[in-house]
Amino acid sequence: MSGFKDHFSSHAAAYAAYRPAYPPQLAAWVASIVPTRGLALDVGAGSGQLSVLLAEHFDQVVAADPSLRQIESGVRHPKIDFRIATAEKCDLPDASVDLLTAAQAAHWFELPLFYAEARRLLKPGGAIVLICYAGMENRSPIEPLIDAFRLETLKQYWPTERQLVEDGYRNIHLPFEPVAAPQFFIEVEWSLPAMIGYLDTWSAIRAMERDHGRGRFESFLAELTKTWGDPHITRRIGWPLAIVAGRN
Numbered sequence: 001m002s003g004f005k006d007h008f009s010s011h012a013a014a015y016a017a018y019r020p021a022y023p024p025q026l027a028a029w030v031a032s033i034v035p036t037r038g039l040a041l042d043v044g045a046g047s048g049q050l051s052v053l054l055a056e057h058f059d060q061v062v063a064a065d066p067s068l069r070q071i072e073s074g075v076r077h078p079k080i081d082f083r084i085a086t087a088e089k090c091d092l093p094d095a096s097v098d099l100l101t102a103a104q105a106a107h108w109f110e111l112p113l114f115y116a117e118a119r120r121l122l123k124p125g126g127a128i129v130l131i132c133y134a135g136m137e138n139r140s141p142i143e144p145l146i147d148a149f150r151l152e153t154l155k156q157y158w159p160t161e162r163q164l165v166e167d168g169y170r171n172i173h174l175p176f177e178p179v180a181a182p183q184f185f186i187e188v189e190w191s192l193p194a195m196i197g198y199l200d201t202w203s204a205i206r207a208m209e210r211d212h213g214r215g216r217f218e219s220f221l222a223e224l225t226k227t228w229g230d231p232h233i234t235r236r237i238g239w240p241l242a243i244v245a246g247r248n
Contacts, residue, residue, distance in 0.1 A: 018197035019049055022103060026131070026184045026241065027053035033179055033245070034098045035125045041097045043087035043114075044105025047073040048080060050131070054101065055079040064090050088113040090121065097121040099129070106130040106172065107164040115175050122248040128176055132165045133186060133239040140235060141227050146199070149220050157207035168242035176246025186239040192231035196221060 027050070031037055037058045042051040045063035047070055054061045055077050064085040065071055071082045085091060087102060087109045100118050102109070118128050135150070136143040151166075164171060190198075199205070205217055225231065 018194065018201055020186045020188045020198065022050050022053060022186060023184055024053055027057055029182065030099060030101060030127070030129050031057035033127045036098050039097050040099040040101065041090065041092065041121065042101045043090065044102045044108060046070045048075055048082065050101060050103040051080050052077055058099065062092065088117055090117065092121055094120050095123050098123055098126050101129045103131040104133065107132065107161040119248065124248060126248045127179060127245060128174060129243060129245045130169060130172060132169050132242050134165045137238040137240065139238065142235060145224060145227055153216065153220065154204040154208065157204035159203060169244045172244050174244055174246040176248055179245040179247050181243035181245050184241045186241065188237050189234045190237055191234050192225060192228045
């Protein structure tokens with residue numbers, strides 16, 4: 001699969017275990033903007049964090065990802081068909097898709113090719129929705145500490161495509177009729193081990209490890225542990241979602 005930059009297969013199981021879940025209200029909203037709910041295609045689906053929510057609203061969901069390990073880590077559901085495929089080339093018929101989604105994934109795509117494939121796949125009136133999240137809401141000393149690590153310590157290790165996420169997809173311009181989205185948030189109640197598990201899924205951590213091993217990350221985790229306090233205490237963590245949507 002030419003052009004596929006695989007940042008996540010090596011930690012696919014951790015990705016499935018620790019990436020936060022999207023709010024059910026998000027899936028309800030995306031379902032509400034399409035005239036029919038036969039087939040939803042979730043590209044760059046990973047292990048299906050969004051796909052499983054879409055299955056509550058659509059007759060069928062195709063969860064496509066180019067990583068075999070991500071697909072193998074997906075939670076099986078009778079309405080979800082996991083397939084190995086890129087966002088730029090998915091083996092579905094023309095005008096067969098009611099909804100096309102990409103959650104925390106579109107910044108990795110070859111966007112012009114993806115848009116052309118979206119145009120081919122979407123039914124008239126079908127919708128495309130791109131979703132991402134970056135920084136957490138500042139609710140305690142934890143979030144600024146993590147922000148500094150993400151934006152300063154890891155700055156040189158993030159792939160260049162990641163800047164689209166940090167910009168909230170403001171520089172992604174869909175060649176479709178715009179659809180305004182309400183504000184949604186991911187909300188979790190996490191202990192310290194859950195937070196560490198999530199941080200360890202970041203692609204920049206893998207890049208830093210290749211240059212310096214685990215030392216810098218372990219030093220940061222020691223600081224995070226001290227700031228967190230009792231590791232069994234749960235903290236409410238929130239991420240605002242950035243959404244770019246359009247209609248065919």
